[in-house]
Amino acid sequence: MLRKSIAAAALVALAVGAGSGVSAEDKPVGPWERKENHVKAPKDSPLDYLVSGYWFRTPKTRALQDDDFENPAFLWVEQGIEEWSKVDGKAGKSCASCHETAEKGMKGVSARYPVYSAKNKKMMAVTHQVNYCRENYMKAKKWKWESGKMLGMTAYIGLQSRGMPVNVSIDGPVRPFFEAGKDFYHERRGQFDLACVHCHQANFGQYIRADFLSQGHSNGFPTYRLKWQKLGSLHRRFRGCNNNIRAIPYKRGSPEYTNLELYLAWRGQGLKVESPSVRQ
Amino acid sequence: MSRPRVRVPRKIKKGDTVTIKTLIAHKMETGVRRNKKTGKLIPRKIINGFEAKIDGKTVFKASLHPAVSANPYISFAISPEKSGKIDFVWTEDGGKTFTKSAKFTVA
Numbered sequence: 313m314l315r316k317s318i319a320a321a322a323l324v325a326l327a328v329g330a331g332s333g334v335s336a337e338d339k340p341v342g343p344w345e346r347k348e349n350h351v352k353a354p355k356d357s358p359l360d361y362l363v364s365g366y367w368f369r370t371p372k373t374r375a376l377q378d379d380d381f382e383n384p385a386f387l388w389v390e391q392g393i394e395e396w397s398k399v400d401g402k403a404g405k406s407c408a409s410c411h412e413t414a415e416k417g418m419k420g421v422s423a424r425y426p427v428y429s430a431k432n433k434k435m436m437a438v439t440h441q442v443n444y445c446r447e448n449y450m451k452a453k454k455w456k457w458e459s460g461k462m463l464g465m466t467a468y469i470g471l472q473s474r475g476m477p478v479n480v481s482i483d484g485p486v487r488p489f490f491e492a493g494k495d496f497y498h499e500r501r502g503q504f505d506l507a508c509v510h511c512h513q514a515n516f517g518q519y520i521r522a523d524f525l526s527q528g529h530s531n532g533f534p535t536y537r538l539k540w541q542k543l544g545s546l547h548r549r550f551r552g553c554n555n556n557i558r559a560i561p562y563k564r565g566s567p568e569y570t571n572l573e574l575y576l577a578w579r580g581q582g583l584k585v586e587s588p589s590v591r592q
Numbered sequence: 593m594s595r596p597r598v599r600v601p602r603k604i605k606k607g608d609t610v611t612i613k614t615l616i617a618h619k620m621e622t623g624v625r626r627n628k629k630t631g632k633l634i635p636r637k638i639i640n641g642f643e644a645k646i647d648g649k650t651v652f653k654a655s656l657h658p659a660v661s662a663n664p665y666i667s668f669a670i671s672p673e674k675s676g677k678i679d680f681v682w683t684e685d686g687g688k689t690f691t692k693s694a695k696f697t698v699a
Binding site: 382384386387390391538541542 | 613617665
């Protein structure tokens with residue numbers, strides 16, 4: 313603190329002495345600040361513009377994502393490809409029995425999920441849907457939310473929407489869930505008494521310890537996080553965020569997190585799906 | 593699931609140097625972590641060696657140690673003079689090996 317204020321005092325002295333000194337224009341421009349990387353925010357959005365989490369990462373991390381070979385997430389995608397046509401359960405079916413190829417059947421799915429299921433009377437994320445199919449149509453055992461097979465499958469499904477703009481519906485029966493997600497986003501929680509909005513809306517682009525805060529979009533999930541050294545789900549990321557602000561995290565797949573997933577998807581409406589992405 | 597992935601160009605121009613890329617899914621258990629419940633050390637299990645051979649002759653070899661990240665990515669350059677087959681071998685602690693091979697033509 314003392315060192316900082318001394319440095320600041322020195323800067324002021326320099327500015328006075330030299331006449332011009334350090335201006336705001338000399339500050340390096342982050343790639344997320346460049347106009348060409350911005351996407352128009354949806355109507356009623358609290359953000360002036362959208363920018364993918366991709367642009368907050370270092371060039372090295374971005375290069376990993378850009379090359380499908382170097383992107384380690386594809387190790388899981390390959391597993392997803394295998395599982396797609398593997399028969400499992402008492403019904404003797406695989407994903408391919410109903411949906412044929414993932415390229416055809418799953419195109420655009422991740423871009424419009426989570427969706428409202430009238431049958432289940434709840435919001436369904438892609439992960440919920442995979443398990444719903446497994447239990448009801450394949451008569452197979454559920455996969456765990458964070459298991460390799462589930463992550464591989466959701467990453468493979470996400471890949472079919474890569475490059476397509478996020479486009480979730482928030483009207484009709486979805487509205488109350490959307491409002492609940494919005495409330496969650498703005499609600500202070502944990503010992504630090506922070507809400508999502510305080511970091512990801514008011515302070516994106518600022519340092520959080522040694523890292524840059526992003527706008528917190530969900531368009532890259534499931535994502536290979538270098539810190540995790542594996543692929544991880546969006547709800548795992550939520551739990552990490554909640555832990556960091558000393559709040560008690562909810563369960564993966566809980567209604568709270570699914571509503572938040574919906575609200576986040578709407579905040580990122582128009583951003584291109586990047587699954588499976590690579591983050592720090 | 594320790595499945596390896598390799599990228600070898602199918603056709604190589606004579607005299608050209610090409611980059612070979614390899615990636616293997618592996619947990620790389622360091623041996624210094626403890627089981628949170630029992631407090632016991634989790635035994636080390638890492639990929640400790642990597643070797644690439646062209647038609648039986650070693651062209652690249654590496655020893656890996658516990659500081660290497662999970663899912664190790666190794667790339668190297670070769671400049672082959674004639675067509676052949678390249679074999680990759682990853683060796684895990686305990687002696688288990690994972691292999692993958694690829695053919696290429698030089699013209």
